[in-house]
Amino acid sequence: MNATALEKIQAAFPDATCKVVLESVVVDVQPENLENTLSRLKNEADFNCGLMVDVTAIDYLQYPQPQEARFYVVYTLRNWEKNILVQVRTPVKDPDVGIPTATHLWGAAIFGEREVYDQYGIHFQGHPDLRRILNHWQFEGHPLRKDYPIEKGQVCLESDSLEKEIRARLAKKGLDEETLKDINTEVMYLNIGPSHPATHGAIRILTALDGETILANVNEVGYLHRGFEKTAENRTYNQIIPLTDRLNYCSSMMNNIAYAKAVESWLGIEITERAKFMRVVLGEFYRVLDHMVCLAAALVDMGGLTNYWYLYNEKEAAYDLISRLTGARLTSSFTRIGGMYRDFYDGWKNDLEQHILDIEKGFGDALKLVDTNRIVHDRTQGVCVVSAETALSYGLTGPVLRASGVPYDLRKDAPYYNYESFDFEVPVGSNGDIYDRFMIRFYEMKESIKIIRQAMQHIPEGPVNVKDSQVCLPPKAQVYNNIEGLANHFKLVFEGVKTPPGEWYDAYEAANGELGFHFVSDGSGTPYKLKVRPPCFYTMGGFHKMVEGNMIADAVINLSCINIIGGELDR
């Protein structure tokens, strides 16, 4: 499929160099052609890349092979219908002058480019709101530049007021200074968070209200920015797995799997069939857990505490199961490059089935309380509607995008780990309101359980790790009893799994949507650069589109139904 995509793209852009890397077509263009290239990729029917997956930059300062410029900006675009993934790379000669923005093409670029500006100091000409996003406003320098020392912290003495931003947003919505001064216009500013029970973590929501209706909304994220990407540049590939646990900590193992899958795809490793099935079973089990926490919290926000206990108690019980398997409750670190930490224990199958029955009962009970509940329907139906077009433009993926009627799911559209042979449906919403976002998670849990049962039925016997001494640790008997085993173990632990030099992107359908990893390798055992494409971050970027025009109480339940997880949002 990508061979034809490559031909088409090369024919359309004869000046650009195009090549295929894994699943994606990489197009190298000069900055002056960038705008034209991006808009053609988005608007021409042949490409139709309506979804901007991610934007990031690369600092080649310490890269062994010389490059045309120190900085490159990479846009990752996707045509979800035809499964075309395009990466457009452009050199940035002077970061202060920068390159033209893509915000007029995709709403997702607003957040994406702000992050690039914050982390790499690259200017985007024409960006409507170019300021820091993850780091605080008093921060000096750009941390992901290679010459920024990792340990150099900078103290923030007070929070940003966001006054300028909310005024700009009001003006954009057609409320100028004159209207605001009018005695009949009563605009009240209301700040929620970053420490507020409704924000489920640390997000700051600033709204301008007319009565209880939200006129304008701006959001501040980055309160849980803990430097995942910079830290990853100083760790070996296997050492990064514990860091990935802490991205979306409600479904930690999905991050482990997504990460290991991304590294393996570049190494060209085919993991064993048993490991594939294990990853499917555990991935889907965590999808269920993630949805349960999201729904439990959302229902509490709506006033339904009973639902919370039905859902949360099952999750709590599931932690016991997970700790029996992995040794940890929350942060599992269960995958390794090339396979899994260990096989299922004896009796896992029965334990799992028992838990699934409990979970089915738990969410069945919770669903019964809301399914025909008039209060829930009135509060959620037709509220905070987001159209399919807006959802795609803002880079929404996963259940939130599917609620808007776009049946995009990587498990169906770009299947991995034999997903094409499992019998399951992808639930799709029709209105894109809170109700849809909410119910879709209930239905996805049912589908995930279907997949788990099928996978447990057909899981083959065999090893869980590949037999490759360059990737997987040798058995302990060899490490303790012969020098080759010991040397092999030592080298793998100290130097890490070596990846060939290059740059690649790989994506996985996590509980919240497309979780992608963008790597740059210099051939060593540590990634030269590792960028996470977090689903939450872009969902949060479209938050104002969902809540403006709705009530403040709707914004609260909207925030809980899109499942923003701080660790993944801010990394």
Place this chain on the structure above:
Amino acid sequence: MALGLEASLGDTVITTKLDECVNWGRQYSLWPFIFGTACCAIEFMSAAASQHDISRFGAEVVRFSPRQADLLLVCGTISYKQAPILKRIYEQMPDPKWVVAMGACASSGGIYDNYCTVQGIDTIIPVDVFISGCPPRPEAVLDALIAIQNQIKGESVLKDRHKDFKGILD
């Protein structure tokens, strides 16, 4: 009408020390403020949920207003961006107040030894009890709660705590 304790004690007068009496009350009615930022907050939820049931220790009245709380539970990583907010919340809490740093990140920065993470919240506010773990198990939260209760037992109502603390934001 005498129903409980007073039924058996009648008109008896009990003498005790003020500290003993006040501390006894404070120990078993801690109202926590959850400063939940990350993974540890999920484990706190488990500590509060039915299986571990924090109300056995009298600390189930979780407040989200610092004005109504006397135990600050910092669950999760504190970044430099978050630090001024944490300090402000702490200052808004009325005295007497106690602080628990839950998990490796809050205690020392944990695995995040980098440009954006505060290397332990004791550089910002005074901390009474640290909990190890990444994240700690719910039992560890209960253990910390008991440690705070034991600490309260030995305190005097006449003495101000942490009067001369100076952190990086002061």
